[in-house]
Amino acid sequence: MITAGMDLGSKFIKIVIMNDGDVIARAKMLSGFEQEVTASEALSEALSKAGLQSGDIERLTATGVGRSIAPFAHDRLTEVGAAARGAIARLPETRTVIDVGAEEGRAILITPDGHVKDFAINEKCAAGSGTFTEAMARALELDIVEFGRLSLQSDKAVPMNAQCAVFAESEVVSLLHARTPKQDISRAVHDAIASRIVSMARRVSVEREVMIIGGMAYNVGFIASMKRALEMELIVPDDPDYVPAEGAAWAAHDKLVGMEKTELKER
Amino acid sequence: MIANYGYMDGSGEYYITIDTGKCTECGHHNCVEACPKGMFAIETDDYDDEVAVIREEFRKQIKYMCAECKPVSDRPPLPCVEACTSGAVTHSW
Amino acid sequence: MTVEYWRWKEYNWHDENIDPKAGSVLSAGCDVGSVSSQAVVMVDGGLYAYSNMRTGSDSPHSALDAMNWALEGTGLKIEDLHYVVGTGYGRVNVPFAHRAITEIACHARGANFMYGPSVRTILDMGGQDCKAIRCDHRGKVTNFLMNDKCAAGTGRGMEVFADLLSVSIEDVGDLSFDVEEEPEPVSSTCVVFAKSEAAGLLRQGWPKNLVLAAYCNAMAHRVVTLLERLGVEKEFAITGGIAKNIGVVRRLEKELGLTGLKSDYDTQIAGALGAALFAGALYEKQQAKK
Numbered sequence: 001m002i003t004a005g006m007d008l009g010s011k012f013i014k015i016v017i018m019n020d021g022d023v024i025a026r027a028k029m030l031s032g033f034e035q036e037v038t039a040s041e042a043l044s045e046a047l048s049k050a051g052l053q054s055g056d057i058e059r060l061t062a063t064g065v066g067r068s069i070a071p072f073a074h075d076r077l078t079e080v081g082a083a084a085r086g087a088i089a090r091l092p093e094t095r096t097v098i099d100v101g102a103e104e105g106r107a108i109l110i111t112p113d114g115h116v117k118d119f120a121i122n123e124k125c126a127a128g129s130g131t132f133t134e135a136m137a138r139a140l141e142l143d144i145v146e147f148g149r150l151s152l153q154s155d156k157a158v159p160m161n162a163q164c165a166v167f168a169e170s171e172v173v174s175l176l177h178a179r180t181p182k183q184d185i186s187r188a189v190h191d192a193i194a195s196r197i198v199s200m201a202r203r204v205s206v207e208r209e210v211m212i213i214g215g216m217a218y219n220v221g222f223i224a225s226m227k228r229a230l231e232m233e234l235i236v237p238d239d240p241d242y243v244p245a246e247g248a249a250w251a252a253h254d255k256l257v258g259m260e261k262t263e264l265k266e267r
Numbered sequence: 268m269i270a271n272y273g274y275m276d277g278s279g280e281y282y283i284t285i286d287t288g289k290c291t292e293c294g295h296h297n298c299v300e301a302c303p304k305g306m307f308a309i310e311t312d313d314y315d316d317e318v319a320v321i322r323e324e325f326r327k328q329i330k331y332m333c334a335e336c337k338p339v340s341d342r343p344p345l346p347c348v349e350a351c352t353s354g355a356v357t358h359s360w
Numbered sequence: 361m362t363v364e365y366w367r368w369k370e371y372n373w374h375d376e377n378i379d380p381k382a383g384s385v386l387s388a389g390c391d392v393g394s395v396s397s398q399a400v401v402m403v404d405g406g407l408y409a410y411s412n413m414r415t416g417s418d419s420p421h422s423a424l425d426a427m428n429w430a431l432e433g434t435g436l437k438i439e440d441l442h443y444v445v446g447t448g449y450g451r452v453n454v455p456f457a458h459r460a461i462t463e464i465a466c467h468a469r470g471a472n473f474m475y476g477p478s479v480r481t482i483l484d485m486g487g488q489d490c491k492a493i494r495c496d497h498r499g500k501v502t503n504f505l506m507n508d509k510c511a512a513g514t515g516r517g518m519e520v521f522a523d524l525l526s527v528s529i530e531d532v533g534d535l536s537f538d539v540e541e542e543p544e545p546v547s548s549t550c551v552v553f554a555k556s557e558a559a560g561l562l563r564q565g566w567p568k569n570l571v572l573a574a575y576c577n578a579m580a581h582r583v584v585t586l587l588e589r590l591g592v593e594k595e596f597a598i599t600g601g602i603a604k605n606i607g608v609v610r611r612l613e614k615e616l617g618l619t620g621l622k623s624d625y626d627t628q629i630a631g632a633l634g635a636a637l638f639a640g641a642l643y644e645k646q647q648a649k650k
Contacts, residue, residue, distance in 0.1 A: 033560050103553065118339040124277035125510070126552035135552060163327045164276070165552045166511035166520060167488065174417070199331035203339050271505035275586055277512065277550035282505065282589070313465035313638075314500065327509035359589070 001256050004046070004057045005248030006039060006073065007082065008066030011102035011130075012215065013039050014245040015046040017057070021089075021253055025050035026242060035066045043072065059252035063244055065103070077251050079244060080108055080119045085254075086247025087211045088114050090237050095207040098226070098234075099244070100197060100216035102130045107201035118204040126165040128196050130216045136189045139169045140182060144219070147186055151221025154187035168192075186221055194225035201230075211235040213243040268312075272321035273329045273359070281330040282359040283347075287318040289355035301350030304332045319355065333358070368529055368601075372429045373626075374401075374409035380436055383408075387643055388430075388441045389466065389635025390423050390457060392450030395487025395515060396601070397422045398632040399430040401441065405640055409434055410629050419450030427456065443643035445635040449488075449508075461638050463631050464493055464504045470634030471597055472499025474623045480593040483583065483620075484630065485602035487515040490583060492590045499634070503590055511551045513582045515601045518608070520551050521575050524558060525568045529605075536572040536607035543570050545578035554578065572607065580611035587616070597621040599630040 007014040009031065017025040027046035032038050047054060054072065062070030063082035070076070077085075079099070087097040088110065097108040105122040122128030126135070137147035158180060162168040168189070175185050198206075210232065216222050217240035227234055237243065273282035283306075298307040298319050306325045312318050325332050336345050337360075348356050380386060383403035391398045393415060401409040411430035415422045423446065427438055438444075438456050446454030447466040454460070471482045477497040484491040489508035495501050511517045522529045546561075548554040558571050566574075579602075598620040602608055604627075613619050625633070 033563050120339050122278065124548065124553070125550050127276070128278070131552055161327075163509050164511045165550075166516055177417070196328075196331050199334040203334050203337060205338065268501055269503035271503075271589065273505075274507045274509035275582075275589075276510035277548060277553065280585075280589065313461050 001058050001253065002052065002056050003249050003252035003256065004043070004060040005082070005245040005250070005252065006043065006060060006062045006064075006070050007245035007248060008035055008039060008062060008064035008070055009101055010065050010104070012241065013042045013064075013066075014242050015042045016242055016245040016249045017046050017050045017052065018246075018249040018253060021250070023246065023249075026239075028241070031066070036069050036071055039066075040071050059256050061248040061252040061255070063248040075252065075255060077248055079104070080106060080116055082244040082247035082251065083213060084108050084110050084114075084116050084247065085250050086243035086245070087213060089246060089250050090243060091209060091211060091235060093209045094211045094235070096201065096204070096210040098197060098201055098210065098212045099214040100130060100212070100222075101214040101241070105129055105197050105200060107197070107204050107206075109204040109207065120200045120203040122196065122200050127163050128193070128200065130214070132165045132168070132193050133189060133216070133219065133222065135165045135169055136172050139172045140176065140185065142182070148190070148219035148221035150183045151186040151190045152224055154181070154183040156184045156187070157191060158184045158188040160188045160192045187225070190219070190221040190225040191229070194222060194229045197226065198229040206230060206232075208232065209235050211237060213237065213240040215241045217241070270318075270320070272326050274327060278330075280359050281333075283321055283329060283333075284357045284359065285319050285321070286355040287312065287316060289353040290318040291316050293351070293353045293355065295352060297350035297352065298347050298356060301346040303335065303346065306332060307347065330360075370411075370413045372409070372411035372432055374430070374434050375407070378403055378406070378408050380408055380434060385640055385643055386436070386440060386442050387636050387640035388427065388444045389632040389637070389639055390427055390444060390446050390454045391448040391463065391466065391629075391631035391635060392419050392423050392426070392446065392454060393448045393486055393488070393631075394450075396628070397426040397448070397450075398629045399423075399426040400629050400632040400636040401430055401434075401436070402636045402640060405637075407625070407633065410626070410632065412626070412628055415450070419453035420455045423450065423454040424456070443639040443646070445639040445642065447631050447635040458639070459642060461635060464491060464506065465501055466631045466634030466638065467491060467599065468493050468495040468501045468634065469499040469637050470630035470632070471495070471599060473633060473637055474625045474627070474630060475595065475597045475621045478595045479597050479621060481587070481590070481596045483587060483596070483598045484600040485513065485515065485583065485598070485608075486600045490514055490586060492587050494590055494593060505586065505590060507586060512549045512554070513579055513586065517551045517579065518575075518602065518605065520555060521558065521572065524555055525571060527568065527572065532572055532576070533605045533607035533609075535569045536576045538569045539573045543574040543577065545581050546574045547578075549578070549582060576605075576607035577611055579608050580615055583608070583612050584615045592616060592618065594618065595621050597623070599627040601628055603627045
């Protein structure tokens with residue numbers, strides 16, 4: 001059966017198309033100002049990659065901050081539910097999911113039988129999200145990937161005083177003026193955001209295996225800071241930002257399976 | 268004096284409120300020991316009273332510093348609030 | 361050359377009608393903030409001179425510059441001052457100060473002088489912080505909160521917007537009222553997110569003035585929320601840099617249903633003035649002991 005998951009994030013829209021639980025196509029596009037239009041475009045792209053028509057999708061589940069405006073969606077699922085379902089599908093042993101995207105961070109504790117036990121969210125403040133790191137990279141005139149990598153070269157922790165992204169930008173610039181090496185500034189930034197994410201995660205308690213997903217999971221500097229702060233190994237999956245969209249596609253799949261079972265019973 | 272230490276940001280309001288009038292009568296200063304992060308200190312304020320304060324370096328991050336004492340479920344009483352026998356300490360969140 | 365739209369003018373002033381040499385107590389206050397620094401000199405408890413400057417990269421120099429500029433043309437030197445109190449973010453780094461006192465206590469005392477003893481609630485919106493203070497008839501603080509963690513509701517937040525819209529910070533207020541209808545406030549509190557929201561509005565074809573109005577509205581609403589934690593008691597006064605931004609002030613007065621007290625003094629010097637008042641009192645206390 002063909003199902004799809006659509007994750008309308010604040011920065012990117014991700015689409016996953018599945019056939020009986022196997023990912024057959026994916027697409028990612030910048031959300032832009034007209035999310036609904038972008039979502040349709042991204043879906044068309046994924047469909048053409050899969051060699052399918054829109055009518056071939058038996059069920060589509062939408063998630064993400066923009067899920068309410070998702071076109072063609074049969075169901076909508078919270079970001080927490082989608083992240084948990086996707087993480088379990090990737091690795092059934094996952095107990096804690098840390099999801100850090102462009103504008104939000106969340107930590108989810110999952111029971112051994114795969115249900116969401118607790119979750120905590122950092123939202124509506126750039127200090128706890130990927131936007132923070134991006135703003136700092138911009139202030140240093142560095143590419144975000146390069147900025148993350150630089151952090152690995154640092155062996156010195158420089159404290160950062162500012163919490164707010166706006167104030168931190170000025171602080172980063174003055175650190176640069178004071179001739180602080182860029183790699184140390186990069187580490188300071190990644191340590192700062194990691195410490196905020198870890199504080200949030202500790203509110204749900206952190207149990208192994210710990211999987212880190214979302215766009216920030218691509219950032220090697222952030223992952224290193226997270227490992228230091230948590231003092232444990234982390235599972236960083238491939239294509240970490242697609243996990244919630246996969247979770248949504250799985251939710252659509254689960255729903256179809258459930259409906260078939262009901263139908264069988266009724267017969 | 269009612270001293271509110273903390274902040275309000277896009278995600279919410281996070282204040283630890285200390286009623287320093289109650290503080291001046293307290294000789295125990297249990298709050299200093301009770302906080303696992305060591306956020307409390309006893310200082311002489313601008314009007315020469317000895318009062319509890321939240322140390323300056325913690326004021327901009329109390330949401331995160333207090334996080335461990337505030338688990339999402341099964342939240343126990345807050346150690347700082349419990350330790351203060353005069354009831355001078357309250358949290359806004 | 362890049363134009364820095366957010367830069368405001370620095371200034372100094374002294375009263376030509378006062379002969380400082382004839383005074384018996386020369387007290388001064390120096391408020392070193394993260395964005396601007398002010399120095400105030402008083403002669404026998406009356407305002408004599410002040411300055412307002414941008415804070416440089418280090419506090420001790422900024423304090424020195426501000427005080428020297430306040431004293432410019434007065435014939436006085438820093439050594440002539442009897443007692444100096446340092447306040448503000450950089451208060452412990454005022455090299456010529458005899459004591460450091462928090463900006464909260466200084467603001468309350470300064471406001472008490474500027475607006476008279478009836479003032480009970482003071483809102484100070486500075487460059488990088490926002491303070492709400494309640495005080496008694498003597499200007500002693502009874503309740504306060506400060507927000508210096510988040511840029512929303514501070515001058516810096518407004519600067520980000522002025523910069524985004526290429527509008528001079530001094531013009532924000534007037535421009536924000538040049539709209540046909542009052543817009544809903546920008547929904548994000550966080551300045552970074554509000555900025556992307558504003559970029560979206562501009563893209564939708566909103567004129568600059570309307571976006572400014574939406575942000576002034578958001579800022580006013582945020583500050584009112586902050587004040588509500590404290591409870592607003594009459595009389596009410598607004599100090600600090602944003603007090604000059606009518607775009608925010610009028611909207612927040614409307615939401616509160618209260619009008620801020622007017623003062624003949626420059627409200628940006630409230631902290632330094634309070635520090636100078638503390639200095640005068642501390643000097644007299646010291647003299648009495650001798």
